[in-house]
Amino acid sequence: MKKTSLSDIANKLGVSKSLVSLVLNGKAKQNRIGDEISKKVVKLAQQLNYQPNQMARSLRLGRSETIALIVADISNQFFARMGRAVEDEADKHGYKVIFSSSDENPDKLGELLNVLIDRQVDGFIISPTLKSKEHILRLKKNNIPFVLIDRCLPPIKTNYVVADNYNSTYNAVKFMLEKGYKKTGFITVSSGLSNMKKRLQGYKDAMKNFGVRGYGNLIREVDYNNFDESVREAVKELLLPPNNLRSLFFATIIIGMVAIKCINDMNLRVPQDVALVSFDDSEGYQICYSPITAIAQPIDLMSGEAVRILINEIKQKNVKSEKTQIVLPTEFIIRDSCC
């Protein structure tokens, strides 16, 4: 079955493609096209189930009404939820979204950008990897609309939407300290990503302000490669002698997942033997016998804002130089793991 095109309708009605196009795009009035003929066009279009070819439309208009979301890994719970929220918000504006995973690899990110630009996506929502500065600058130089999400690249002035990583962590650590967990270990990934740096700083400042000494020794930055092993090692180092810590803070959910498995393997009880708090929340945290206290990011809100900012910038073709920066509060969910 060949799809019906503009000319099919035009021919059947004995009018021009222009007229049909105008009518179907709701521009009949402003072009003073006759009422009866308009109605006929609309009716026939419905009968033939006419659907404009978006490819042709895009080519002509120079926009595709498609945006791209580039995250580290779409199968990661955090990004999966982000994907869904982006999809929903984009849908409201008539945009479709292409998802891609960078695997935290700047080269892959660059490749993705190239391919997607060729496909004429109208803009990007990006969770930038380490060392992706040049690629982001390239977008900026070429006036391609984009907004950063989850992480930002501070020296570069861009749109971004992130969670309040610093204060969330500061307050969570403060909470632990006030609960009596004087020495709380901090396990994070070794990474210069803005969000990770903020979380670490939040921890450090809380420890410092509460007069904890030597907290530098309680920090472990695990390796991305050999991740699981690295996390387990950190957990053991902190919980076993000579450190003997009784509380831990996980800077991400993927750390938390591995760490908790390790803690179970060690036959330690939560919170009796060790109290836990994690950045990011997950369904999994809730089904623990001692559900994990967590910092939940406002994923839906973040994603929604990012889409709105992006589409806004896409629509006003004249690229404005002011950029929008949003830092959203998180929710601290106190559960049994830290009582």
Place this chain on the structure above:
Amino acid sequence: MKKTSLSDIANKLGVSKSLVSLVLNGKAKQNRIGDEISKKVVKLAQQLNYQPNQMARSLRLGRSETIALIVADISNQFFARMGRAVEDEADKHGYKVIFSSSDENPDKLGELLNVLIDRQVDGFIISPTLKSKEHILRLKKNNIPFVLIDRCLPPIKTNYVVADNYNSTYNAVKFMLEKGYKKTGFITVSSGLSNMKKRLQGYKDAMKNFGVRGYGNLIREVDYNNFDESVREAVKELLLPPNNLRSLFFATIIIGMVAIKCINDMNLRVPQDVALVSFDDSEGYQICYSPITAIAQPIDLMSGEAVRILINEIKQKNVKSEKTQIVLPTEFIIRDSCC
């Protein structure tokens, strides 16, 4: 910055667009285009960082090298992992993928199909909802390539890739029975989806073959709407008097997640008070103090096969009528929840 086009290159070199196009598409040889001129073209294209406009190419060629993946909800762990695997496999073939969530709503599925067909996606991978028969038939009638995943619509002859729901469940229930859990409750969603029906049947047949009587009373089909409440109710009914069951089987991971929370709230111990087995695996299942025995679907394999079948069908334009049907074995992962 205006992107460089074919004519830019042609003009600078004083040759025709045709020649440039031929050269850049590797058809220089077969069209006996001069070696020196070919080299010049390639070189200039690189210098100008020429990237063909895919929109124009698609319009001309009638294909977009984009496929669509429609699942129930991309934020669901199972589908998120599927999304990632589809992305990776599609990438190998030079295809991009658009993700969409149907929310198990056939009307939304139909809408999505329309919009995506307008966007000239070359084919679909679909996890069909209930009552989506007409939409699937429409695709079939219009010779639009697609493959069903996770679920199939038995009377209709289509490509599909699913897990071996029947045998996986049969064997898991058999395992429980042999472990001494004579009366195992089965909690599923009320749904006529093929995968759910197979799982239920697997349970029934195992119970029957092992001579368990009255197992019909041990089955609970929860409601999609009011889901959490419905699951909790089912759990309580089965575990409390008069049923007093000591083992449960969850037909999906989302049921399992809610059920386990409920079991924790009831202060029951796993596996001492109640043994558990779930269809689908998840990271969350592993961090339980008593990790959950689970049936893991071969998500990567399923997704990879689906993409390969789809792209295969897209490439051989002549739509062949034989369809590929694949049923993949699952992995039964025995953990502490059922010992």
Place this chain on the structure above:
DNA sequence: CTGAAAGCGCTTACAG
């Protein structure tokens, strides 16, 4: 009030 024409950027069958 309506139509003919140009053009978005590409590919390919046809000439020569």
Place this chain on the structure above:
DNA sequence: CTGAAAGCGCTTACAG
């Protein structure tokens, strides 16, 4: 060995 032309399906400025 290379170029001119048509055409994918649309939109829009220009005529009349």
